Amino acid sequence: MPPGSLALxxxxxxxxxxxxxxxxVGGTLLAVLLAAIAFSRFAAVRAVYRVYxxxxxGTPLLVLALLLFYAMPALDLRTxxxxxxxxxxxxxxxxxxxxxxxxxxxxxxxxxxxSARSLGLPxxxxxxxxxxxxxxxxxxxxxxxxxVMSVKASSVLSIISVWxxxxxxxxxxxxxxxxxxxxxxxxxxxxxxxxxIDRLGRLLERHLALKGFAGERA
Amino acid sequence: xxFARWVxxxxxxxxxGLGWTAVTAVGAACGALIWGCxxxxxxxxxxxxxxxxxxxxxxxxxxxxxxxxxxxxxxxxPMIGLPWPAVVCGGLALILQNGAYISEILRGSVNAIDxxxxxxxxxxGLAPWSTFRKVVLPQVLVYSIPALGNQTVLLLKDTSLLxxxxxxxxxxxAKLLTEQTxxxxxxxxxxxxxxxxxxxxxxxxxxxxxxxxxxx
Amino acid sequence: xxxxxxRHVVAAALVAILVAAGSPAGAQxxxxxxxVLERGKLIVVTLTTxxxxxxxxxxxxxxxxxxxxxxxxxxxxxxxxxxxxxxxVSAEGRxxxxxxxxxxxxxxxxTTYPDRAxxxxxxxxxxxxxxxxxxxxxxxxxSLKDLDQDKYTIANLNNPQMADRAKRFFPxxxxxxxxxxxxxxxxxxxxxxxxxxxDTPSAEYWAAQxxxxxxxxxxxxxxxxxxxxxxxxxxxxWWLWLDTAVAEMRTGSxxxxxxxxxxxxxxxxPPPQKFYLQQ
Numbered sequence: 001m002p003p004g005s006l007a008l009x010x011x012x013x014x015x016x017x018x019x020x021x022x023x024x025v026g027g028t029l030l031a032v033l034l035a036a037i038a039f040s041r042f043a044a045v046r047a048v049y050r051v052y053x054x055x056x057x058g059t060p061l062l063v064l065a066l067l068l069f070y071a072m073p074a075l076d077l078r079t080x081x082x083x084x085x086x087x088x089x090x091x092x093x094x095x096x097x098x099x100x101x102x103x104x105x106x107x108x109x110x111x112x113x114x115s116a117r118s119l120g121l122p123x124x125x126x127x128x129x130x131x132x133x134x135x136x137x138x139x140x141x142x143x144x145x146x147x148v149m150s151v152k153a154s155s156v157l158s159i160i161s162v163w164x165x166x167x168x169x170x171x172x173x174x175x176x177x178x179x180x181x182x183x184x185x186x187x188x189x190x191x192x193x194x195x196x197i198d199r200l201g202r203l204l205e206r207h208l209a210l211k212g213f214a215g216e217r218a
Numbered sequence: 219x220x221f222a223r224w225v226x227x228x229x230x231x232x233x234x235g236l237g238w239t240a241v242t243a244v245g246a247a248c249g250a251l252i253w254g255c256x257x258x259x260x261x262x263x264x265x266x267x268x269x270x271x272x273x274x275x276x277x278x279x280x281x282x283x284x285x286x287x288x289x290x291x292x293x294x295x296p297m298i299g300l301p302w303p304a305v306v307c308g309g310l311a312l313i314l315q316n317g318a319y320i321s322e323i324l325r326g327s328v329n330a331i332d333x334x335x336x337x338x339x340x341x342x343g344l345a346p347w348s349t350f351r352k353v354v355l356p357q358v359l360v361y362s363i364p365a366l367g368n369q370t371v372l373l374l375k376d377t378s379l380l381x382x383x384x385x386x387x388x389x390x391x392a393k394l395l396t397e398q399t400x401x402x403x404x405x406x407x408x409x410x411x412x413x414x415x416x417x418x419x420x421x422x423x424x425x426x427x428x429x430x431x432x433x434x
Numbered sequence: 435x436x437x438x439x440x441r442h443v444v445a446a447a448l449v450a451i452l453v454a455a456g457s458p459a460g461a462q463x464x465x466x467x468x469x470v471l472e473r474g475k476l477i478v479v480t481l482t483t484x485x486x487x488x489x490x491x492x493x494x495x496x497x498x499x500x501x502x503x504x505x506x507x508x509x510x511x512x513x514x515x516x517x518x519x520x521x522x523v524s525a526e527g528r529x530x531x532x533x534x535x536x537x538x539x540x541x542x543x544x545t546t547y548p549d550r551a552x553x554x555x556x557x558x559x560x561x562x563x564x565x566x567x568x569x570x571x572x573x574x575x576x577s578l579k580d581l582d583q584d585k586y587t588i589a590n591l592n593n594p595q596m597a598d599r600a601k602r603f604f605p606x607x608x609x610x611x612x613x614x615x616x617x618x619x620x621x622x623x624x625x626x627x628x629x630x631x632x633d634t635p636s637a638e639y640w641a642a643q644x645x646x647x648x649x650x651x652x653x654x655x656x657x658x659x660x661x662x663x664x665x666x667x668x669x670x671x672w673w674l675w676l677d678t679a680v681a682e683m684r685t686g687s688x689x690x691x692x693x694x695x696x697x698x699x700x701x702x703x704p705p706p707q708k709f710y711l712q713q
Contacts, residue, residue, distance in 0.1 A: 008494050058371075058417040059410045060378035063389055067410060070402035070530050080521050080536040148281070155283035159382055159613070161523045166285055171490060174483060174616035177623060179294035187282045194281035296625040304610075304626075384610040384621075394611065397526050398594045400553055 002176040006185065012168030013189040019164060020151040020193075022086050027093025027150070034098035035105065049098070056095035061156050064088050069160045085157040092153060096146045104139035105131070137208060144201030148194045155190070165189055224404040228395055235391030236412060242305060242387060243374045243416075246312035250373065251366070253313050254320025255355065261325065262354070263346055272321065279318035284376055287311040292383040308380040316373050323369060327361035328354065360431050367424025371417050378413075388412055465671035470538050475517045478504045479537035482522040483616030484632070485639045486699045487543035487661075496520055499635075499699040500541035500661075503560055503683070506691055507539075507663075510679050524613040525592050529553050532666050539665045539676060543615075543633045546660045547595055555667040557677040559660030560684060560692075562705070565599065566637040567651040568619075573628035578651060581629055582606050589618040589627035596631060599655050622648065631655060635700070 038049040056064070069084040108131070116130045158167035169186040173179050261272040279287075292307040302310075331354065339349040359366075381390035392409040396402045470476055480488045480500065488498035505515035521537050528544065531537045532554050545563060546556040569575045573586065581588065582604035589610045590596040600609055610627050612618050618630040619640055630637075634654065641650045663676055683692040685707045696704040 002492075004493060055410075055414065058414040060375040060389065060413060062378045062381070063392070063406060063410050063413060066389070066392070067406040070396055070526065071406055080531065081523065081527065152281075152283040155285045156379065158285070159379075159524075161527050163522065166283065169286075170289065171483070171616070173289075173293070174614075174620045175490070175492075177297075177620070179290065179297065179624075183286055183290045183294070187278075187286050190283060190286070191278065191281045195277065198281070293620055293624045293626070301625055382613070384612060386611075390611070393526060393592060394597075397592055398597075400529075402530070 001181050001185070002172065002178055005172045005176070005178075005182060008168050008172060009165060009182070009185055009189060012163065012165035012186075013193065016151060016154045016164040016166075016190075017193060019086060019089060019154040019157065019162070020147070023089035023093040023150040023153070024147050026086075026090035027097050027146075030090060030094030031097030031101055034094060035101040038098065038102050039105065053095050053099060056092060057099075061088070061092055061153055062159060064092065065157060065160050081157075081160050081162045085154075085160060085162040089150060089153060089157070093146060093150050096149065097143065100139050100142045100146060101135065103142070104135040107138045108134050140201060140205050140208070144198060144204075147197050147201070151190065151193050151197065221404055221407075224399070224401055225408060228399065228405075229408070231395065232388065232391055232408065232412065234386055235388040235409075238305075238385060238387040239374075239377050239416070242309055242312070242377050242380060242385070243370075246309045246316065246377070247370050247373055249309065249313040250316035250320055250369075253317030254324055257317060257321035258324045258328070258358070259350055261321065262328070262350065276318045276322055279315050284311060284315045285379055285382065287314055288379060288383060304380075304383050304385050308377075308383055308385055312373060312376055312380075315376070316369060319369055319372075320366065323362050323365045324358050326365075327358040330361055331357055363424060363428040363431065367421060367428070370424065371420055374416055374420060375413070463669075466538055466665065466669050467672045467675050470511060470672075474512065475519055476504070476508045476511060476539070477519045477521060477537045479521045479523055479528055479531040479540040479542075480504070481525065481528070481542035481544075481615065482520075483614045483619075484543040484636050486635055487633070488541065489616075496522070499561065499695060500543065502695040502698070503663075503692075504539075504541050506683065506688070506695065507676070507679055509691075510688075525615075526613070528664070532664065535666070538672075539663050541663055543636060543661060544664055545595070545633065546662045546664075549594070551667075553667070554664040555669075555673050556660075556662040556664050557673065557680045558684075559662050560680045561635075561661050561696075563633045563635065563659045563661045564654040565631050565656060565659065566634040566654060567629050567631050568622065568637040568640055568648055569629040569651055570622050570625070570647055571649050572625075572647070575628060575651070578603060578653065578655075581651070584608060586629065587627040589621040589630040591615060591618060591632070599631060603655055633659075633661070 034049055034052065037045055040046050040049075065085060065088045068088050069081065112130070112134065116126050119126075121129065154162075154164055155166040158164060158170065161167070165186055169182050172182050176182075257272050257275070260268045264271070288308055288311040291302075291311050292304060295302060295307065335353055336349070339353050344352070377387055378389040380387055381393065384390070386394075388409050392405045395405040399405070480496075482488055482490060482496060484498075486498055487500040488496065491497050501520070504518055504520070508518045509515045511517070521531055523531055528540050528542070532540055540554070543563070545565075546559065550556075567578065567581065567588075569581070575581050575586065584606045586604075587608040587610055588600060588604065589612055590600060592611050592613055597609075597611075600607065607629075610621060612621065615632055615636060618627070618632065621627040622630050623644070629651075634650075637650045641648045663680065665672055665676065667673075679688075682688045684704075689707050693704055696702075
């Protein structure tokens with residue numbers, strides 16, 4: 001393997017992980033907001049949610065990134081590739097997380113809602129003590145799935161010149177032509193990151209299930 | 219110039235891009251379906267090692283971004299003597315990636331088939347291949363139509379990545395027009411709208427098929 | 435009580451609207467030169483795969499002729515060649531980075547063209563260039579005429595001038611379009627394309643690095659060209675200063691520093707300061 005390339009690829013992997021982390025944190029926050037909008041009393045507000053999710057899920061991530069990166073100067077925003085890329089990932093992950101949360105809330109059986117309401121708890125307490133724990137357990141697998149998708153999505157940002165693992169690999173290849181080796185190592189880095197997140201998620205799932213909640217086996 | 223005029227002038231140039239996107243998407247979708255069925259067959263018939271092999275394959279493609287196989291096949295294959303055209307390279311990468319996901323979708327549906335049917339098939343002397351073709355596959359495909367539709371939409375969106383290997387599909391077309399005319403907003407908004415159209419069209423197609431097949 | 439609240443809100447809104455409306459229209463926008471001096475750092479957008487103008491060396495450091503010129507500009511501003519931040523982009527990404535204000539100026543083998551100058555402003559050239567065609571020797575192409583057949587493929591960069599030249603000089607050749615010069619280069623090396631068009635110094639650099647496989651076709655596509663520093667148009671103070679800096683580098687007081695950089699990357703002396711001076 002060309003000298004120094006392992007170090008560069010490792011750095012790239014760290015950047016990819018950071019981008020994914022930003023997408024996950026930002027996306028989750030955005031998704032909580034979106035999910036609240038999704039269950040609003042007003043049909044017009046719910047429509048905003050549906051349009052947002054439709055557009056973000058119906059357009060390729062690359063097109064969203066290019067749109068933000070090349071068209072944003074028109075809005076006078078000082079976007080370099082990194083800011084534009086992170087914003088796009090947050091927008092994208094936000095939509096996916098919102099759908100996961102919405103699905104989780106909808107999956108709560110009716111009897112649970114009724115018994116929760118019959119307890120007479122104020123809405124915030126009801127959310128904290130009943131809705132949130134249930135939704136967490138129902139949505140953990142798809143949530144982890146979106147986290148893995150965020151890591152893979154960061155590779156698309158290489159096309160708008162965000163320096164991360166895929167771009168690092170491309171740059172090394174274009175200098176040294178060791179295509180198979182470098183792409184193999186890059187794939188290995190991605191695999192470790194994604195598989196790792198997946199396993200962590202499963203561990204978390206099992207840990208939460210042990211607490212014996214919502215009919216899960218202890 | 220304003221949006222409407224720009225679209226009127228440059229709209230027709232998108233047709234090439236639209237054509238290539240459609241061709242690669244349809245081709246790769248069919249290829250991925252066939253490859254997914256093949257993977258399913260291997261998993262069902264080649265014993266423990268077959269199943270493990272398919273598992274490893276699926277895990278590999280689920281945990282790596284699709285840009286890597288695209289670059290690999292496009293740039294590396296000519297170096298080992300296989301200079302296939304860009305569309306073939308890109309299509310192959312998409313097929314390998316989506317075939318993995320499709321085989322998982324189909325596997326989920328296989329479990330929905332009653333075990334009794336396998337015993338019945340064996341008792342009337344059907345060979346494994348015929349069992350697969352006449353009993354398993356039709357039911358599995360029908361059960362999977364909604365999930366397959368979802369996967370096809372993902373594949374359609376992934377065709378935009380083929381712009382990285384210089385295939386003149388929709389996204390590449392938008393980039394070329396942006397450079398030519400400096401109108402980034404217009405170029406990319408039109409492309410986004412076209413993708414939304416294609417995605418909605420695909421979803422409608424699958425929903426209609428699902429309903430039609432369920433009636434049988 | 436409600437009416438007084440409404441009045442306050444309306445008043446605040448009016449003030450906000452007036453401030454917003456007032457600022458872009460008549461107000462004097464600060465020159466980029468002042469902004470850079472205040473900031474204490476220069477932000478430069480550049481391509482990063484056009485050797486010897488700007489590229490990553492084996493240690494992954496960004497180096498090159500244009501990089502050193504940018505550092506020279508920083509030295510003129512801050513007496514410190516390290517007060518520069520480089521933003522790396524692909525070919526089309528150069529213009530949005532300037533237009534959005536993310537970068538103060540740009541370099542990277544960027545050629546001055548009239549239609550390009552509508553979007554970004556250029557200083558006078560800091561180096562001559564021209565477009566050459568790099569070919570793979572295996573393809574057997576010996577001249578531009580040879581190239582113009584549809585069994586050959588050329589790798590272009592994603593900009594309209596390349597597309598134009600392709601149409602003008604070899605309309606029959608098949609075209610591949612890439613984001614970065616190194617992708618073009620990889621295409622030729624891997625056999626995807628038989629040729630590429632790029633600035634002459636880059637073509638010669640790559641040919642020198644791959645003497646057996648690659649060669650440069652004689653002659654230029656079109657005329658000798660100018661590579662300059664580019665920036666957002668309309669800012670006269672910034673353009674004037676940058677242009678003055680380049681003038682002094684090529685023909686005046688900073689010629690020694692310019693000459694040193696030129697020797698480092700091209701192994702020969704730059705064109706003389708003034709035609710009537712013997713160097």
